[in-house]
Amino acid sequence: MSLKDNNKKLSAAIIGTGFSGICAAIKLKKELDIDAQLFELSKDVGGTWYSNTYPGAECDIPSHLYSLSFELNDSNGQAEIHEYLRNVAKKHNLYEKTKFQTEIIHAEWKEKEQKWFLKWRNTNNHQETNSAYYDVLFSGLGPLRIPNIPKEFSKFQGPIVHTAQWDATIDYTNKRIAIIGSGATAVQVIPQIRKIASHVYSYQRTRAWTVLRDQFSYPRIIKFIFRWLPFLMRFYRIFLFLQHEVYYVAFGYYKSLIARSFQKLMEKVLAWRLKRVGRSDLLSTLTPDYPIGCKRVAKSEIYVEALAKPNVTVIPCGVSDIKGRTLIDKEGNETEVDILILATGFDTQGFTGNLDIYGRNKTLLDEKWRKEFPKTYKTVTVHGYPNFFSLLAASSALGHNTVVAQAEIQVDYSIQCLKHMIKNNLGALEPKASAQERFSKELQKSFNGTVWKGGCNSWYLNDAGEVYGLWSGTIISFYWALRKPDFRDFIEYKKTDGINLSM
Known part of the structure; x- marks a missing residue:
């Protein structure tokens, strides 16, 4: 009897339909014949690439890397990537398996049933609720979901727009616009918005390393070859992947001669x-004034040039106060503007945002991870949360390559765990506390000497100064760590068995 035949009653829920959620749904069907139920807060699939529609939104790594390995693509801009994800979802019949405009309001592990109890509601009608039990829960939320909107900007008496909640109904033409932030989003939006604004004021508390993108316009003949000889496109993708893996040297060994030479080169390029x-x-x-890579490196061939335009003013400090529509910076200068754009990123520290996920003993995951380093086992499973698989959350981001590859690796790892459960007739599986503690300590230790401990303040760090948002090595090292689960590090429970809390 095959695993697929032995798995008719196993059910799975997936929260989120971005890259990781779509990947999980496809591989669950392909590997285990599981038709997972997907839940999506928005009107369509796509996750980040559906929600972020601000001008200039695009992929900042080579587009050939930014697709699933089993569905190659070369999309770049937000609309193109979203359309790619829509086409993948249609091809694999995910639309009919997805509850759209549906918010999970409660997810709780039930020990007696050995299942996850999910309760949800319609986002348009909160009175319309429903619930169900699932054997397995995948969280494909991603860290870039809940906008970080600092309360101090609520005093502004004019239109306020966060880039993750872009309001296209506002007329930005010939307006004086202040943009708060200097990260990757600001780097993309400023060159576009300054084309229509009368003046743009760029408030930068921290200077950003901005390098030229690895994006190119490919001749028609190359596109033709890639379309009809896809194995060549795959080889090209592998080349780009290995090229970006080499970039890790500048981050993992930032005091090395190679890394210091690279930074000097980037300084010369900026000056040029x-x-x-x-x-x-x-x-x-x-x-x-910090080593390159300590904060996320932004890529753009037009951002620096946009800041040099006559209708753009760089204000190298933050805002200290707001009076009406006048911003007062920390040097005491006052600037009156018409519109305030917040490129202030996302709330990443809890990773679950406004979603309540309760494990054994009704322990709330978001509260647990905000109070301390978000411990996981191999970045995917969490002690105290049986049959739960977290994708692209704690310790899963990258500073040098594509996170899409990491999502696939995490999904493959999860599938191996489920195959083990099915083969051994298990009702639940979770990592041992000792294994999780060992993994977390080793991971934190591995950041010593890397650029992410280089002294800057970034979203990679939690309030205690621990690097909680990143994997410390290359994608190859990530694959090696997750290539095969060691089930000696797991607590295994037969079906109908109660959870032994002493284990």
């Missing part, structure tokens, strides 16, 4: 770009 547009005076304002 500013000199070319006649704004060398901005060099000291835009050159970061």
